[in-house]
Amino acid sequence: MQSANMLLKKILRSSVLPFATQHGMKKDLFPLSRTLSLSLCLKQDSSCSPSEKLDLDAWKKVMKSGLQEEVGEKVSESKELSTLAGAREILEMWRRAGRSVPENISEEQLKTFMECPSKSAKKKYLKFLHLKELYKKNDKRKMEEKRKRLETKEQAPKTDETRRNSFVCLWSSVMDRAYNWRAAQSMIFGQPLVFDMSYEKDMSVREVANTVKQIVLSEGCNRRSVDPFHIHFCNFKDDSLYHKEFIKHYRDAWGKLLITVTDQCYTEVFPKDKLIYLTADSPKVMKTFDHNKIYIVGSMVDKSIKTGVSLARAKRLGLETAALPLEKYLLWNSGAKNLTLDQMMHILLTLKDTGDWKKALEFVPKRKYCGFVNKPVNELKKTLNLINALKLGKRQEEVRKQFVKNYSKKLLQK
Amino acid sequence: LQPPEKPLQAEEWNRLRESFQSPEIFEEVMLNSMVKCNSPIDVAKSLLTHVAKSNGDIAYTLLVKYLALCVQHGQTSEIHDVYDIMKMRFKILDSGAYNLVIRGLSNSDQWRMALTVLEEVKKIMNPSRTNYESCIRAASRHQEMNLAFELYHEMLAKDLVPTLDILQALFDFSRGLKGAELQKELFGILLYLRENQIYPHKTFMWSIKLWFESIPGGNWRGHLTNIKDSGQCPVCNHQLEDSDLTEEEYNNLRERIIKDVIHGTDTFRKTSPQEFETFQTFVENRLPFDIVIDGLNVSHIKPRKLQCENLFDAVNCLAKKNARLLVLGRKHMLINSSNWKREIMREMQNKAEFFFAENISEDDAFLLYATLQSGKHCKFVTRDFLRDHKACLSDSVTRHLFRKWQRGHQIVLKKILLSVFIQQPAFCYDVVVQTTGDTWHIPYKDAFEEKYSYQIPRKWLCIQQKW
Numbered sequence: 001m002q003s004a005n006m007l008l009k010k011i012l013r014s015s016v017l018p019f020a021t022q023h024g025m026k027k028d029l030f031p032l033s034r035t036l037s038l039s040l041c042l043k044q045d046s047s048c049s050p051s052e053k054l055d056l057d058a059w060k061k062v063m064k065s066g067l068q069e070e071v072g073e074k075v076s077e078s079k080e081l082s083t084l085a086g087a088r089e090i091l092e093m094w095r096r097a098g099r100s101v102p103e104n105i106s107e108e109q110l111k112t113f114m115e116c117p118s119k120s121a122k123k124k125y126l127k128f129l130h131l132k133e134l135y136k137k138n139d140k141r142k143m144e145e146k147r148k149r150l151e152t153k154e155q156a157p158k159t160d161e162t163r164r165n166s167f168v169c170l171w172s173s174v175m176d177r178a179y180n181w182r183a184a185q186s187m188i189f190g191q192p193l194v195f196d197m198s199y200e201k202d203m204s205v206r207e208v209a210n211t212v213k214q215i216v217l218s219e220g221c222n223r224r225s226v227d228p229f230h231i232h233f234c235n236f237k238d239d240s241l242y243h244k245e246f247i248k249h250y251r252d253a254w255g256k257l258l259i260t261v262t263d264q265c266y267t268e269v270f271p272k273d274k275l276i277y278l279t280a281d282s283p284k285v286m287k288t289f290d291h292n293k294i295y296i297v298g299s300m301v302d303k304s305i306k307t308g309v310s311l312a313r314a315k316r317l318g319l320e321t322a323a324l325p326l327e328k329y330l331l332w333n334s335g336a337k338n339l340t341l342d343q344m345m346h347i348l349l350t351l352k353d354t355g356d357w358k359k360a361l362e363f364v365p366k367r368k369y370c371g372f373v374n375k376p377v378n379e380l381k382k383t384l385n386l387i388n389a390l391k392l393g394k395r396q397e398e399v400r401k402q403f404v405k406n407y408s409k410k411l412l413q414k
Numbered sequence: 415l416q417p418p419e420k421p422l423q424a425e426e427w428n429r430l431r432e433s434f435q436s437p438e439i440f441e442e443v444m445l446n447s448m449v450k451c452n453s454p455i456d457v458a459k460s461l462l463t464h465v466a467k468s469n470g471d472i473a474y475t476l477l478v479k480y481l482a483l484c485v486q487h488g489q490t491s492e493i494h495d496v497y498d499i500m501k502m503r504f505k506i507l508d509s510g511a512y513n514l515v516i517r518g519l520s521n522s523d524q525w526r527m528a529l530t531v532l533e534e535v536k537k538i539m540n541p542s543r544t545n546y547e548s549c550i551r552a553a554s555r556h557q558e559m560n561l562a563f564e565l566y567h568e569m570l571a572k573d574l575v576p577t578l579d580i581l582q583a584l585f586d587f588s589r590g591l592k593g594a595e596l597q598k599e600l601f602g603i604l605l606y607l608r609e610n611q612i613y614p615h616k617t618f619m620w621s622i623k624l625w626f627e628s629i630p631g632g633n634w635r636g637h638l639t640n641i642k643d644s645g646q647c648p649v650c651n652h653q654l655e656d657s658d659l660t661e662e663e664y665n666n667l668r669e670r671i672i673k674d675v676i677h678g679t680d681t682f683r684k685t686s687p688q689e690f691e692t693f694q695t696f697v698e699n700r701l702p703f704d705i706v707i708d709g710l711n712v713s714h715i716k717p718r719k720l721q722c723e724n725l726f727d728a729v730n731c732l733a734k735k736n737a738r739l740l741v742l743g744r745k746h747m748l749i750n751s752s753n754w755k756r757e758i759m760r761e762m763q764n765k766a767e768f769f770f771a772e773n774i775s776e777d778d779a780f781l782l783y784a785t786l787q788s789g790k791h792c793k794f795v796t797r798d799f800l801r802d803h804k805a806c807l808s809d810s811v812t813r814h815l816f817r818k819w820q821r822g823h824q825i826v827l828k829k830i831l832l833s834v835f836i837q838q839p840a841f842c843y844d845v846v847v848q849t850t851g852d853t854w855h856i857p858y859k860d861a862f863e864e865k866y867s868y869q870i871p872r873k874w875l876c877i878q879q880k881w
Contacts, residue, residue: 056421056459059466063499090538093508096474202679283774311774312682
């Protein structure tokens with residue numbers, strides 16, 4: 001027994017064990033060795049502290065063993081690391097190091113990755129791909145779960161009771177037909193709404209993709225509305241990036257959309273005095289929605305906040321401009337005043353139907369404002385008076401106190 | 415999560431792991447906190463051993479974290495081992511691991527090994543500037559100045575911006591060394607500071623001073639001083655370079671301002687072609703001006719006063735000595751309103767030329783144009799830092815020119831008490847590292863004082879050679 005114990009102890013100490021763990025002998029060996037070594041400890045040298053017995057560098061042996069075959073192939077592949085394969089390898093290491101890097105990356109994505117001009121651009125692009133991958137995975141998982149749930153449901157006994165109904169259940173296609181009917185009507189009688197598609201060179205590829213996505217959403221909500229606009233895509237060039245992206249989204253439906261697409265400018269299609277260019281930089285604020293005017297929305301997503309690009313366009317063509325009265329109705333909190341195209345569409349549709357600013361501006365994202373201004377004109381007048389009084393310097397302290405009082409009251413009202 | 419103080423047995427690690435809320439990341443979190451608490455290496459080793467024995471492998475992240483701990487403790491042999499293991503396991507490492515290896519090795523007596531690792535990194539990617547920093551420091555610490563400068567030039571060639579620490583190290587370790595080549599290199603660094611308008615901080619300045627004074631047979635003496643407003647150095651009576659641009663620089667800057675700032679991608683963004691043209695003819699017919707004033711900016715100096723009164727005060731303050739003034743404003747100033755009284759406006763128009771731009775145009779661009787067009791003597795008044803216009807300039811050389819020109823030509827009005835304006839004059843000398851061959855003048859920052867980019871240091875190091 002003693003000699004057997006000694007043998008086991010030797011095995012434990014030597015590098016054979018790591019080798020064994022590599023080859024799946026772990027399970028057979030461990031329970032035995034643990035009990036034995038414990039008893040050994042108790043019997044022989046109960047004074048020994050655990051740290052002395054611990055072989056601290058054992059992990060190195062584990063890491064070094066069982067790797068001979070990989071070392072061999074390493075040598076051949078040291079030169080061509082600047083190529084795609086090299087980039088792929090770098091990405092693999094980044095992923096191992098715990099950075100946000102996608103697991104799978106296509107050849108095309110890898111090329112765009114290598115073309116990124118700076119380190120931070122590369123990092124950003126990878127993070128973008130990584131998140132995209134995560135979302136996709138999550139969606140897939142959810143689909144799977146749903147399918148499983150449905151399967152278990154189907155297995156449960158069905159209550160065989162077909163309801164009697166005078167309609168055949170054909171909801172979606174019927175709705176589609178109704179929507180299309182309305183959109184077709186709008187193409188004859190509807191108020192035009194222009195999307196200015198001349199911003200391609202002001203945007204990055206991703207911004208163009210985002211723009212098109214937003215326009216697709218806008219078109220969808222326009223189609224579903226009670227009284228749709230007649231949408232015009234003006235300055236639209238065939239084979240432009242816009243065009244490519246649209247085809248990606250709509251596929252065959254692109255040819256059947258009930259909108260007007262033209263390469264002409266809106267100034268050629270409509271009389272100039274009827275056009276109003278909507279831009280957040282406009283000095284003029286929109287008061288009411290005019291049913292006889294034609295509003296133009298710039299199809300542009302500018303993530304880098306290029307001020308004045310669309311205003312410059314309107315100035316060049318001598319068009320009237322307008323901005324939404326966001327300040328007047330909302331207590332603005334943070335964020336840029338330019339809204340996404342689908343938010344614009346929602347707002348314009350609501351204005352067209354109801355003319356109610358409060359209702360329309362519900363579509364401004366909630367994070368951007370604190371609340372609605374209740375009595376805009378009164379409030380403004382009061383503060384104006386106060387400011388004037390302050391300027392003239394009459395009983396300054398008193399006025400200021402009053403101002404503070406009023407202001408806190410206003411805050412309380414909120 | 416508190417890391418244990420002593421190496422643990424496998425069972426103990428297991429127990430800890432199970433008590434942790436999310437056991438799958440236990441090792442990572444544990445190693446992270448070990449790095450944070452600077453735990454003894456043996457503890458980390460025992461954890462790795464435990465992981466290796468139970469999984470048969472150790473994840474790459476864990477190895478990197480362990481490496482970080484080794485670097486923290488300066489355990490060179492351990493760094494070697496980990497690096498070998500990593501090289502064996504993976505074809506290449508990620509930049510974080512390379513960073514650690516290079517840093518760890520360069521601080522040890524095996525610093526040459528760091529250089530070979532740097533070579534390896536170069537094969538795969540562009541080394542970061544911290545990589546270079548470690549190697550340069552290591553080389554210069556061992557007095558291999560040639561090698562250090564070679565690396566330094568290599569990194570400049572790769573468009574990496576050296577940290578001030580690198581530059582300081584080069585000065586520190588060259589102290590007392592002889593050699594014309596070395597001296598040239600270090601002068602080169604000073605010229606690099608000049609070209610990029612970098613101001614050394616106080617400790618760096620001391621390094622420069624000590625190096626100069628240590629040059630064998632150089633007879634350099636350094637003094638700390640403040641330059642007079644006239645631009646004269648009180649120590650050596652040397653007159654500093656004036657802030658004027660050369661003819662060529664001036665023309666270059668003017669063209670770039672018109673091209674990049676006023677026109678940019680679309681002239682309509684800041685003005686319109688017609689408006690710019692009328693402005694151009696307006697300016698041409700009345701040239702030259704002595705002072706160009708940003709009317710709207712000046713009119714907001716004292717919020718308690720009417721805007722036109724503010725402007726009136728400023729014009730009065732500047733209108734002495736027959737100076738020709740141009741005030742830029744916007745059309746809305748002409749409409750009689752509570753802030754803009756017609757009578758006052760009329761009175762001002764007798765004392766200065768006025769140009770009113772459209773309400774949606776940017777008057778700053780006009781300000782720059784009119785000033786530059788008037789010639790080198792012309793100054794401008796605004797409290798604006800003009801950063802957005804500087805940002806429009808497309809290359810850094812022109813941006814530096816702009817900064818220099820701005821320093822020399824921008825007057826800032828300051829209010830004191832209630833009624834009087836005071837001019838803060840533009841500097842008449844250029845605040846930049848400069849030399850005449852036997853003198854050097856180096857502006858430096860106190861580490862805590864000048865922290866804004868528009869603030870210029872007022873303290874100088876004067877170095878002169880005495881025979």
